[in-house]
Structure formats: C-alpha cells, structure tokens
Amino acid sequence: MENKKQKLEIADIFRKFGDVYSDIHNLHPVQTKAFNDIINCRSAELGGHIKKCDHCGHTKHAYNSCRNRHCPKCQYIKQVQWVDKLKAKLPPTRHFHLVFTIPQSLHKLFYLNQAQAYKLLFKASAMALKTCAVNPKFLGAQTGAVAVLHTWGQTLNYHPHIHMIVPAGGLSEDDMEWIHSGRTFFLPVKVLSALFRGILCSLLEKAISNNALKLPDDCSNFNQLKVQLYKTPWNVYAKKPFGSVGKVVEYLGKYTHRVAISNHRIMSCSEGRITFRCKDHKTGMFTKQITLDANEFIRRFMQHILPCGFYKIRYFGIMALCAGQDKNSLCFDLIGKESFLPVLEGLPAFDVFKEVSGKDPYCCPVCKKGKM
Secondary structure, eight states, rough: OOSSOOSSOOHHHHHHHHHHHHHHHHHOOOEEEEEEHHHHHHHHHEEEEEEEEETTTOOOEEEEEOOOOOOOTOOOHHHHHHHHHHHHTSSOEEEEEEEEOOOGGGHHHHHHHHHHHHHHHHHHHHHHHHHHHHHHHOOOOOOOEEEEEEEETTTTTTTEEEEEEEEEEOOOEEEOEEEEEOSSSOHHHHHHHHHHHHHHHHHHHHHHTTTTTTTOTSSSSHHHHHHHHHHOOOOEEEEEEEESSHHHHHHHHHHOOSSSSGGGEEEEEETEEEEEEEETTTEEEEEEEEEEEEEHHHHHHTTTTOOOTTOEEEEEEEEOOGGHHHHHHHHHHHHHHHOOOOOOOOOOOOHHHHHHHHHHBBOOOOTTSBBB
C-alpha cells in the first residue's frame, strides 16, 4: 500500500509538467480524467473531513481518494479484497503462471484499436489454452484460468500481454474426475504458441474484413502484415508451478491491481528529466535505472490508460463466473478439499487494512489510546 508520503510521486510530475505536455498532446477524455484524478488524489481538491481523537483531542485532515484504477495510491484495498475472494474460488491444487505475448509488429494495430484488440487478445489466448488442454495427447481435460491484461514493460514501453493463472489439471469431459497434470509440466508451450498465433491472426483478419478494426497508416492490408507475423516467433511461456493457492493468489494480486509504474520506483526529477528504477530480469531485483524526458515519461504512462469500462481481469473455462458455483464446488469435491468463504468481502476499507496489517487505522497517532 502506498500509504506513506513518497518523496516524489507521479502526481508531482504531472503537476509540474502537465501543462506543457497537454499543449503538445491531445488527451483522450479517459486519459484526461485519469491525469486529473492522479493529481488531485488525497488533496483538498477532492474534499475530505477532520478526524479528532476522542481521548486527547488531536485533529488530522483526511482527504478523499480519487479511486481511479490507474492511480498508484488507490489500489491496495481493492487488491487485498480481490486476493481474499479469489483464494476461496481457485481449485485447491498447484497452479501454473502462463504469459501470452504478441510480436512488436502488432503494437500499432493494437494501440489504434485498444478495446477491440484487447478483447481479441483475451479470446485468442483463452481459446488456445482450452484447445490445447482438451487434447488427450496433452492433458485431456477441461481447464480454465484467471487472465489479466498488462500493457507495459519495465521501461513503460507499450507491450500488451496476458498473464494467466491456470490450475495444474482440469475436469474430465463428463465432469466425473479431476485430471492432474505433471508436477513440473503443464502443456507444450510451442504448441500453445502456434495455436495462439493462428487463432489471433484469424480473429484479427476477420475483424478487419468486417471493419471492426482499423489498420495503421503504414499497413495497406492485413495480408502484408500476416506474412510478417508468421515469420516472427511468438512467445508463450510458463513459469514454475506454485505450491499452494495462497501463494499463487498473492503473486497474482501483484499483477491484477498494479498500474504502469508505482511511486516508489520514482527516484528523481531534475532538469526536466525523470529517473526511475527498473527490474533486472536476471536477478529479479529493481537495480537498473532509466532516465526519460518528462514529456516522454508522461506520454509512456498515458498510453497505458485503459479504455473506459474495459475489464482487465477475466475468467474463463472452469473458472468462468457464468459457470456458476456448481463447477467451482465440483472442483473442490473431486480434489477432496472443503471450500471456504472470503473473509474480507464487504468490509469497510479501514477494517480491511486492520485485518491485513494488524494495525488499527483508527488509533490516535499521538496518545495511542483514543480513536480518531
């Protein structure tokens, strides 16, 4: 939770350089809203109230949050509640983490048609997974996943991809048996990659022929792009399986409610240039640094503002919400584990924070006795 005041925040960068940026770039209304919300979050602009200790009389201003899903300060409570709810839903078995990426040659097409293209990305990755899993050569079972869209890389570059958490197994065709996958092997990633490429290219081609997608100016027809796509390696990769539902959900929670860059990665702002930390993929640590011009930093951040109303977390197959409680309960029964209810669902934000952190947000910071 970005609770403590950072020395430098994204909001500070937006305040300082936002006017210059908006003079150069035309912002979409959803980008403008996110921009203003991030600037005004937890400030007097959004209003608030005064909290007073019932013991010593200490007072403190509490300003309202913007609750914008792209704000780096407004995701923590949503994240922990989602994690708590999903723990009760995921089949009680090991899980694999799959990542579906697209070639860079598709980036222009995707950014030009974000809502529709992202929808097709979800659809293609889900179809590839289910088609591969149901094949008796591989798993021979009905599967499903929780899928999360990310649009960025470590340097804030545009890099749309899907993260999936998939149970290590699935339901038999007649729903009478839980079929376990291998301990370290789920599905062949080369087969998944080929299926994913074929399905997505077919969906894109159909959408373009129906005028549901626009081609970039530098692409005269999709066939021209399609030839290039089939010459390019497509990457679907699987990470090591998780040992417990708790671990997999907490890991996924870091992805679901993350924004393009968090405040704690911002290192400095000097002479119109922003320096921030990046992850070194060899070590997994945030030891690398990158410096961008302020306008370029804001431009990169803005390209990850999702279309209004677009759902970046989706469930499909045996995990689909429309499948109802029966499929979920069936998975638990066949695996031989009892289901349980979420703990944090419906609780006020302060109570969620207290439950997770063990700290009382109502406790007076001065006398330590009264309630604010």
